[in-house]
Amino acid sequence: MALIIKVSAMDRLRIVGGQRLQGAVTISGAKNAALPQIAAALLSPHPLELTNLPDVTDVENMLGVVRLHGAEITRSAHAATIDTSAAVSKETSYDTVRKMRATVLVLAPLLARFGHARVSLPGGCAIGARPVDMHVAALTALGARIAIENGLIVASVPNGLTGTRIVLPSPSVGATETAMMAATAAKGETEILNAAREPEVADLAACLNAMGARIEGAGTHRILIAGYTNWHAARHDIIPDRIEAGTYAIAAAITGGQLELTHARLEHMASVVQLLEATGVSVWPGDRGLIVSRDRPLKAADLTTEPYPGFPTDLQAQFMALMCCAEGASLLRETIFENRFMHVPELMRLGANIKLQGTMALVRGGEKLHGAQVMATDLRASVSLVLAALISEGETIINRVYHLDRGYEQLDRKLRLCGADIERLGA
Ligand code: UD1
8 A cells, every 4th residue: 555645735834934844854766767767667578566665656657658558566665566567558638637747757768668658748948948858759769650649759669679779868767767668679779878877767677687687887978878678567666856855955954954865875975075174064974865964053155056966956946945044155056957946936935035036046145034925836946936935033924835745745744743743634
């Protein structure tokens, strides 16, 4: 049985700020590693067991998508066995892809296994346009024929996929994953250059290799994939979520507390740890993960989001909340997504002093924050409001909590166990 607690779309969080967080937080499996691995189960007719699966709604939705294609799923707490022996390539509708853009990751596995696939184009999303042109170009280079018909990506491989060299114009995580999955079924070797180096890409390669693929170099900018995989049943343990770990590190920092982040891996978080240390936060490895604490005043520091190993865009909003409480001004530059400052007006409702200019935000820290009603707009924006609320005077009500449930497992419970005054209110 999955642990997920069914919540109403209208649930709200009530947070009373001022508590110093102390204790241990168990970091869940990485959502962004789980999603492509669930899609990858469609490549092989043999079962794939995924363990350390986070209990978040994006994962449930992705399992629902592969189920729609005929997969049988056996679920237990934090694990799923996905059996796609009876799967078929069906149309993946706009409604499904619109809800979660990562659904587009089923395109390559369906195409590689069945020779044809029809997946809706994702369209825009809250944090920007997010095109899929690099996914399409990579599949075309491998020999797929792709047309866009009535908003659908219609793909087929009349002569089978053939290994080739793919040079990505920029290191897109999703396009690297698409190319890697398709190449496992191609005839001959594929080389992906300028590949994304995110740990989630390396973890997908580890999962595919456990399933029978032969992939080398994942986690570097050059990935080599031998084709014609001989698939077999497999089991893979998903890496811990470095974005969830970074979020709780900032929770410890913003409240001047101390948290042990069980399972967090320092080697996945070098840029985050470096920046936190520059602001006066202490981070050190412990027996079970990382320990994060702050007992000095917070100093302002500048930030530019970059592909891994640079500072992740998925932690920009959380870092901004932290900088609202630092002494001095900090400049935050977003280079990955064009519309990823939706948390700014909401943080300003709590009293933050932030000026936006294009892709830059100037935060003047040190203003006292006060509780207010705020609106969650996307996953990471929402959690930045939770962090700011933890040190805001009085009560903050955060509406549209379903955004948080997409990617944070039991956020309110984990924070409450460390001393936060937080409760979930029904509609
Ligand atoms: C993944 C993560 C997301 C994270 C992002 C960047 C998952 C499920 N999601 O998203 O949480 O914020 O990496 O670290 O893993 N682009 C194109 N054409 C394409 C593909 C991407 O122009 O075909 C652009 C995007 O619009 C964006 C940039 O490339 O500006 C990076 O996107 P990408 O790395 O592909 O992000 P996702 O895989 O969508």
